[in-house]
Amino acid sequence: MIYLDNVAGTKPDQRVVEKMLPFYTEHYGNPSAHFYPIGREAFEAMEAARGEVASFINAKTEEIVFTSCGTESNNLAIKGFLKNPKNTGKHIIISEIEHFSVDSAVTKLINDGYEITKLRVDNTGLVNPDDLKKALRKDTVLVSIQHTNPEIGTVQYTDALGAICRENNVAFHVDAVAAAGFSELDVKALNCDMLSIASQNFYGPKGAGALYIRDGIKLSGLLDGGHQERGYRSGTENVPAIVGMGEAARIAKAEMGVWVPELVSLQKKLWDGLGGMFDFLHFTGNKDRRRPGHVSFWIEYIEGESLLMWLSLKGFACASGSACSSNILAEDEEDLAASYVLTAVGVPNDICAGSLGMSMSKYNTQDDIENVLKVMPETVQRLCEMSPMYNRK
Structure with a gap:
């Protein structure tokens, strides 16, 4: 079999697999139980991986929240941001070719009184930054535009779109799941406030994703439970997958x-x-x-x-x-x-x-x-x- 569907998921790098294996059989402690060695080992490995993911996209370590996949990252970015009472406004902007996890998430918010504007794209899939400028309103609270479309491969002018949002004090989320490992991602150059990536798209394991949340941006968690991931994502972390994601991010940064x-x-x-x-x-x-x-x-x-x-x-x-x-x-x-x-x-x-x-x-x-x-x-x-x-x- 010649595999040509890498936008859906890549074969894990063997170095990633080897890095993960000890966390199934040796360092299997719960990272929340870091008062004894086996739990502390898991916690420290997870934090090291957080640092590698942060470095991969030029973020701070504390700006990375681990999730299970790109879909969860997108949902946390959109729903978590709008759920926080500090983020007021009832108008959301996306493009008409966003991933289902973004399109479906904002569509359901119509029942909560939000208005959605879907920006048109040209015949190559590009959003015109001028269209974003025209679509912004006083009550626009969030813009979410994907970096790379997985179906047709088009890469947006994400930095320009982000700059427009920054100038207008509107939060900007980027779905970069199809881009990570194939395009340079620098959250500062992209002018984004949140960015979603998933491990399986850059030679890491399935079951690990991450959401960058710029320092100062406030979200509310979607799950009730413990206070893992700074309260943004309650639930015991998938340590082996997170360790694998960290190693995949390290390799990608070095070898892209x-x-x-x-x-x-x-x-x-x-x-x-x-x-x-x-x-x-x-x-x-x-x-x-x-x-x-x-x-x-x-x-x-x-x-x-x-x-x-x-x-x-x-x-x-x-x-x-x-x-x-x-x-x-x-x-x-x-x-x-x-x-x-x-x-x-x-x-x-x-x-x-x-x-x-x-x-x-x-x-x-x-x-x-x-x-x-x-x-x-x-x-x-x-x-x-x-x-x-x-x-x-």
């Missing part, structure tokens, strides 16, 4: 400069190869402002999920950022709903039956891309022959 240029090379090879192969293949996202190693496209009249399954049979693991998004039903609850990301960037529904995404990691090679390019012509031709829509064009 080596693997990112290679990812850009692999991306160009795949982009150029596919672009010269079919005149009915259309790339999605911004070619220049893009997550390294990410290529996404759709092919006229061919279902993205059908292409995904055929490639799987040939030994390739890819992603379908599909016009038939898995598990999301349309309003009639019979047909699967169209991908809101593809709709937002203007992909025509009448000839697009779903897109495909290929995202590479430091473990992929030039041979992997050559193998993809070898199988694509035959696979696409087979699906074209099977497609009644294509045969009627």
